Amino acid sequence: xxxxxxxxxxxxxxxxxxxxxxxxxxxxxxxxxxxxxxxxxxxxxxxxxxxxxxxxxxxxxxxxxxxxxxxxxxxxxxxxxxxxxxxxxxxxxxxxxxxxxxxxxxxxxxxxxxxxxxxxxxxxxxxxxxxxxxxxxxxxxxxxxxxxxxxxxxxxxxxxxxxxxxxxxxxxxxxxxxxxxxxxxxxxxxxxxxxxxxxxxxxxxxxxxxxxxxxxxxxxxxxxxxxxxxxxxxxxxxxxxxxxxxxxxxxxxxxxx
Amino acid sequence: xxxxxxxxxxxxxxxxxxxxxxxxxxxxxxxxxxxxxxxxxxxxxxxxxxxxxxxxxxxxxxxxxxxxxxxxxxxxxxxxxxxxxxxxxxxxxxxxxxxxxxxxxxxxxxxxxxxxxxxxxxxxxxxxxxxxxxxxxxxxxxxxxxxxxxxxxxxxxxxxxxxxxxxxxxxxxxxxxxxxxxxxxxxxxxxxxxxxxxxxxxxxxxxxxxxxxxxxxxxxxxxxxxxxxxxxxxxxxxxxxxxxxxxxxxxxxxxxxx
Ligand SMILES: Nc1ncnc2c1ncn2[C@@H]1O[C@H](COP(=O)(O)OP(=O)(O)OP(=O)(O)O)[C@@H](O)[C@H]1O
Ligand SMILES: [Mg+2]
Numbered sequence: 001x002x003x004x005x006x007x008x009x010x011x012x013x014x015x016x017x018x019x020x021x022x023x024x025x026x027x028x029x030x031x032x033x034x035x036x037x038x039x040x041x042x043x044x045x046x047x048x049x050x051x052x053x054x055x056x057x058x059x060x061x062x063x064x065x066x067x068x069x070x071x072x073x074x075x076x077x078x079x080x081x082x083x084x085x086x087x088x089x090x091x092x093x094x095x096x097x098x099x100x101x102x103x104x105x106x107x108x109x110x111x112x113x114x115x116x117x118x119x120x121x122x123x124x125x126x127x128x129x130x131x132x133x134x135x136x137x138x139x140x141x142x143x144x145x146x147x148x149x150x151x152x153x154x155x156x157x158x159x160x161x162x163x164x165x166x167x168x169x170x171x172x173x174x175x176x177x178x179x180x181x182x183x184x185x186x187x188x189x190x191x192x193x194x195x196x197x198x199x200x201x202x203x204x205x206x207x208x209x210x211x212x213x214x215x216x217x218x219x220x221x222x223x224x225x226x227x228x229x230x231x232x233x234x235x236x237x238x239x240x241x242x243x244x245x246x247x248x249x250x251x252x253x254x255x256x257x
Numbered sequence: 258x259x260x261x262x263x264x265x266x267x268x269x270x271x272x273x274x275x276x277x278x279x280x281x282x283x284x285x286x287x288x289x290x291x292x293x294x295x296x297x298x299x300x301x302x303x304x305x306x307x308x309x310x311x312x313x314x315x316x317x318x319x320x321x322x323x324x325x326x327x328x329x330x331x332x333x334x335x336x337x338x339x340x341x342x343x344x345x346x347x348x349x350x351x352x353x354x355x356x357x358x359x360x361x362x363x364x365x366x367x368x369x370x371x372x373x374x375x376x377x378x379x380x381x382x383x384x385x386x387x388x389x390x391x392x393x394x395x396x397x398x399x400x401x402x403x404x405x406x407x408x409x410x411x412x413x414x415x416x417x418x419x420x421x422x423x424x425x426x427x428x429x430x431x432x433x434x435x436x437x438x439x440x441x442x443x444x445x446x447x448x449x450x451x452x453x454x455x456x457x458x459x460x461x462x463x464x465x466x467x468x469x470x471x472x473x474x475x476x477x478x479x480x481x482x483x484x485x486x487x488x489x490x491x492x493x494x495x496x497x498x499x500x501x502x503x504x505x506x507x508x509x510x511x512x513x514x515x
Contacts, residue, residue, distance in 0.1 A: 152346040155315055159333045160361035160411070170360065174351045251351035251391050 039221040044228065047221040056210065057229050064199065064206035065233060067123060068191035071130025075187055078131075079138025080180060086139070087146020087176070100139060108133035108194055112202045126195060126203040133194040134187035141183030145176030178252060181245055188241055192234050207233075260327055261288040262415050262447040263312055268321035269472075270304065270311055281307055283472035285321070289449060291414075294441055296450045296458035298505070299468035305451045306342075306419050308468070312449065313339045313417045325415070338408030340418040344400040348392040354379070354403050355388040361411045378406040381440050398429035402436075409440065415447040422457070431489050434461060438487060455505045459498060460487060467508055477508055 021041045028040045047053060082100075086093040108129055115125040153175060157167045199208025207230050214222035245252070270282040281304040289295050299305050310316040311323060314333040325334035333339070341347040349357055356363075358375045366374075379385050382402040392400050401421055408416055422430045438461065441448055452458050458465050459481060467477035481501065483492055492498055 150346050152341060152343060153349070155339075155341075156347055156360075158315070159313065159337075159339045160407075161333065161335065162361070163364070166364055171349065174349070177351070249351060251353065 037218070037220045039224055043221040044224045047225045053222060053225065057207075057225060060205070060207045060210045060226075061229055061233060064192070064195045064208065064230075065237075067126050067206065068130060068188075068195040068237075071127045071195070072134050072184075072188055072191040074127075074131045075134030075138055075191075076184060079135045079183070079187075080142050082135075083139045083142025083180070083183075084146055084173075084176070086143040087149075088172075093143075100136075104136045104140075108190075109197055109201075112198055115198075116202050121203055123203055123205070126198045126205075129198050129202070130191050130194050133190050137186040137190065138180070138183040141186070142176060142180045145179030146172065148179065149175045174249075177249065181252075185238060185241060188237055189234060192230070192237060196230055259291065262291045262293075262326060263287070263289040263449070264324040264327075265312075266322045266324075268311070268323055269319050270307055270316070271319045272307065272316075280472045282468075283474075285473075285475070287466070287475065289447060291447050292445050293463045294448045294450065294461055295464045295466060296452055296462040297466050297468060298452065298455065298458050298509075299473065300509070301453065303468045303470070304473045305468060308473075309339075309417050309419050309449060309451050313337060315339070334415075336414045338411055338413035338416050340401075340404050340408055340416065340421045342420045342423055344397070344404045347404055348400060348407075350391065350393050353389050353391055354384060354395070354406075357392060357403055358406045358410050360407060374410045374412070375406075378409040381409055381443070382406045382436055396429075398425050398433060401425065402433065405437070405440075409444070412444070413446055415449070417449050419451045420453065421450075423452070423454075430457070435489065437461065438485075442486070455502060455509065456493070459483070459501050459505070460489075460492060465501075465505070467505070477505075479505075 025041045028038050082096065086096065111129055111132055112125070115128050119125040119128065149172060153171055154167075157171045162170065195206065196208035196211070199206040200212050203209075207226055211223055211226045211230075214220075214226060265285050265287040268282065268285040268287075269280065270285075271278045271280050273279070285308075297305050297308065307316060311318050312325070312330070314330045314337075323330040325337060328334065349360065352360070355375055358378055359371050362374060363371050375388075376385070379388055382405050384399065384402050384406060387395060387399060392403055395403070401424075405418075405421065422433050425433065434457065437448075440446075450458070450461060462481050464481060465477070465479045466475055467479075468474070469476045479501065483495060483497055483501075
């Protein structure tokens with residue numbers, strides 16, 4: 001029965017998180033009294049009700065989201081082009097392959113000091129590091145998509161006498177879309193994570209900086225409010241991306257119904 | 258005498274294998290007349306698919322010469338279409354049935370003509386109802402009909418089909434065989450049909466070629482003179498049908514009984 005396709009219901013989706021929150025509320029209230037700075041979920045909820053704080057969080061969230069999206073979009077363009085080039089041309093792959101294999105395992109966060117040296121504690125630092133982090137999943141997944149393309153499809157293009165441009169736009173690019181989309185989704189998540197980290201250590205703005213400021217002000221309930229906002233933003237970004245792609249490419253079997 | 262559609266002269270086909278080069282076919286002489294329905298029969302691994310791919314310009318041959326309409330084949334010859342056995346891999350999953358069928362013609366002619374041809378091709382394979390569906394939501398037989406319609410939309414003068422009904426159940430198979438016969442009558446296309454089903458070959462063909470051995474040679478070349486139009490029940494009760502069936506099973510005795 002577990003193989004049967006079923007439709008998810010809201011109740012099933014929120015049951016476990018709500019239970020965990022409830023246990024947290026009870027645990028802090030009655031059991032772990034030595035964690036003096038751990039707020040209860042109700043404290044966090046109360047913090048959200050403060051209009052001034054809500055406005056701060058919204059503005060900071062906007063900053064983080066904008067930076068993440070800009071960096072992500074730049075990475076999509078360049079990473080997609082490099083990935084397609086790598087998949088299509090052995091020569092190109094030989095030339096860029098080594099550099100990619102060397103640069104890819106370096107943690108993006110390690111580049112923050114370098115970026116700060118170049119761009120200062122600015123939004124440029126933030127975006128550059130986001131682009132760097134997002135580039136790799138896009139390149140790797142796009143190139144894998146091109147390499148994994150069904151040979152039969154290329155034969156079909158050949159038998160149908162499609163011209164090279166037609167072959168690329170009508171067969172190759174749509175065929176790699178599903179795996180390119182996997183890369184895009186991974187790097188969108190990364191973009192948000194890296195944005196927050198750079199804001200904590202490089203560019204004093206956005207949700208990451210808000211988190212640090214709340215910590216320094218010894219306001220744990222505000223810290224958790226920021227934390228939750230970051231989580232919500234991540235889920236939201238992923239959902240919006242998936243439904244956008246589903247809307248634009250209704251034939252993509254990989255996205256299901 | 259009219260020019261044949263396909264013509265092979267002393268053709269040798271070699272493929273790379275684990276133990277060096279594999280000589281699959283050697284010294285093959287074959288002429289296929291325009292408008293003929295020719296089936297190729299042979300045991301598994303004899304090289305039927307490879308021969309079809311050579312005629313369709315997808316696999317290179319190493320000696321001799323292959324011509325289509327007098328032109329040496331060095332790529333898919335214009336005017337030929339191929340229907341692959343694995344329809345699941347040959348269709349564009351992201352395009353609807355209609356847009357799969359229009360793939361080969363949409364950039365070449367005005368929209369109205371494309372629509373007319375797609376409509377006609379879909380009607381020939383009886384798929385008009387599913388025109389806006391995606392292929393992965395169709396049954397296997399329907400997907401294979403999409404692939405056939407896609408070739409038909411290009412109005413080919415020759416159609417190369419590699420076990421197109423091999424993966425289908427008996428009912429869909431019979432229905433598709435009759436559709437294919439109708440298509441051939443209406444379009445007068447030359448059809449080269451690879452199969453391992455003896456009854457299917459007799460029922461459909463004007464001529465049957467049996468390949469066997471390594472390198473493969475033409476073991477039998479039979480003319481099928483059964484009257485047309487054919488009928489799934491009546492044709493298969495004719496003495497001539499039974500005689501052909503008998504002699505073909507004789508020819509395959511070794512392969513059938515080890
Ligand atoms: N791309 C290839 N490269 C090398 N060898 C191949 C290739 N394709 C097929 N062969 C070999 O050539 C031989 C004939 O293959 P082919 O697919 O033409 O047989 P077939 O007659 O169509 O068999 P079947 O009825 O099982 O489809 C096989 O031994 C196979 O291993
Ligand atoms: Mg075969």
